[in-house]
Amino acid sequence: MTPTPASQKLFDRALAVSPGGVNSPVRAFRAVGGTPIFMKSGSGAWLTDVDGKTYVDLVGSWGPMLLGHAHPEVLAAVDSAVALGTSFGTPSEPEVLLAEEIVARTSVDSVRLVSSGTEATMSAIRLARGFTGRDKIVKFAGCYHGHVDALLAEAGSGVVTLGIPGTPGVPAHVTADTIVLPFNDRAAVEAAFAEYGAEIACLITEAAPGNMGVVPPAPGFNAFLSEICTANGALFISDEVMTGFRVTSAGHWGVDGKVEGWSPDLVTFGKVMGGGFPAAAFGGRADVMNLLAPVGPVYQAGTLSGNPIATTAGLATLKLATPDSYGRLDATSAELQRLVGEALTAEGVEHIVQNAGNMFSVFWGVTDRVANFADAQEQEAWRYKAFFHAMLDAGVYLPPSAFECWFVSAAHDAEALSRIAEALPSAARAAARAEKDN
Structure with a gap:
């Protein structure tokens, strides 16, 4: 994991004054481990953290940023x-x-x-x-x-x-x-x-x-x-x-x-x-x-x-949010789903990608369609931890939980997709090599 000293310092301060150091539980990185990343700014498809590192954002404030940040x-x-x-x-x-x-x-x-x-x-x-x-x-x-x-x-x-x-x-x-x-x-x-x-x-x-x-x-x-x-x-x-x-x-x-x-x-x-x-x-x-x-x-x-x-x-x-905007969202999401699926398949990671329009997520270690909560809980969610941190190190910010969906915005362009595509092969290898936590 890439060191994040400024985030670590802020997180230590937050732990002293807030339960778990966060104001909404999933942000605490408990499911994936490591230090939560504190963001300083956002522009379009990109986030910049307090250490100055940039990320392609696939969380989008958990959905609201349809047009990207700071439109x-x-x-x-x-x-x-x-x-x-x-x-x-x-x-x-x-x-x-x-x-x-x-x-x-x-x-x-x-x-x-x-x-x-x-x-x-x-x-x-x-x-x-x-x-x-x-x-x-x-x-x-x-x-x-x-x-x-x-x-x-x-x-x-x-x-x-x-x-x-x-x-x-x-x-x-x-x-x-x-x-x-x-x-x-x-x-x-x-x-x-x-x-x-x-x-x-x-x-x-x-x-x-x-x-x-x-x-x-x-x-x-x-x-x-x-x-x-x-x-x-x-x-x-x-x-x-x-x-x-x-x-x-x-x-x-x-x-x-x-x-x-x-x-x-x-x-x-x-x-x-x-x-x-x-x-x-x-x-x-x-x-x-x-x-x-x-x-x-x-x-x-x-x-x-x-x-x-x-x-x-x-x-x-x-x-x-015009019809053209929704067209771009759908096309970007479809391309990203394809890239993720191809990378995981290339490394032999069993998975299924499911979507509802331009919202999608990956289910790990399953091959049959997930129809309900019981099905979702059967996945190998532990593989996501290694995948998440490999993507994070490469400058792609994913939801810090395997049970959340990924969000794109109308601002995700060729440059953003290129960074994601470059990050995926090593992240897929990390997922393939991951071992289940005891």
Whole structure:
């Protein structure tokens, strides 16, 4: 591993004042080992750390940086907004403009802005329970919907990365009404609704899961979920915090729902819609959304919800995400998937690359398609540690967990792909030679 003295010094200081030295667990590098890299700046497809080393970024702030870092037109919009004030605690025009853009692009009739994906899913669950008068919720193992107490049951992402076996700090009665099912399993969904249908307030799923690695829904699966919820008087919540405005301008709903003629009752958004700032939203059918205060009795509020800087950045990002931008994203992702696959195959590393649009991930030591969380956990994730550090040493920054997806941006050009291509052969050899930790 390449020495990173400035990062090490900052990490030592952080350990003295923050749990684990980080403010979000996966950043701590526990799954891959070594010192977390502290970044100083980003530009386009590139990051520069505090030691002055540059990296091609394939994390993209975990998805929001659709256009790349420090896009000049987004920065100009933000600079203009900051000059007018950073927060008012009143309504402002940018939040209306962003809400209009979200409604125009997606299936929702109405939208409420919040500050994080966790806040969005928490509020959507509360609203679904208020609308139906029921308590039980259905989720899928491996799907991560933020750190909402009731939804941490068998969550993916950092929970599985860190090997946390349960949900410490969450009382048993909080998850007692959470029904956890295997993803892509129609029979399990049918059985759950047959037994508890009259008690289920909602079913929530990632539109295309990316927190156990990328595990796309089987053809027609989301439509099936929508139909069975409707038949049983439950609400179907599609979590598009990750996929929203990334895989298409309409999110993953634009991939099949728009074509097949079905829509979720509620949708959660985040990441891209904030343009790199803390912003998220939930929206849906007008009759459901109208139960929210101040129109209805279901309470939800937020001091910084609809923040004028965040909404300005998000709107600028969405406006700049043209069809050409999505074409570049898809082409870049496809080329990168090809390069990774060829490098691993050349070194005899069994693997499978799965994608949902331009989001993708690698499953290590498997050859059959990964359909659910149990499948994902069977992979040889220990091979990723050696692969990750070889790529990092070569100047490519990957997600520090085998259970996360890789993100490209519209700024990833031939130079960025060239550095990745040069780094892959030695990284693939490192993965091939890796030994399982005791």
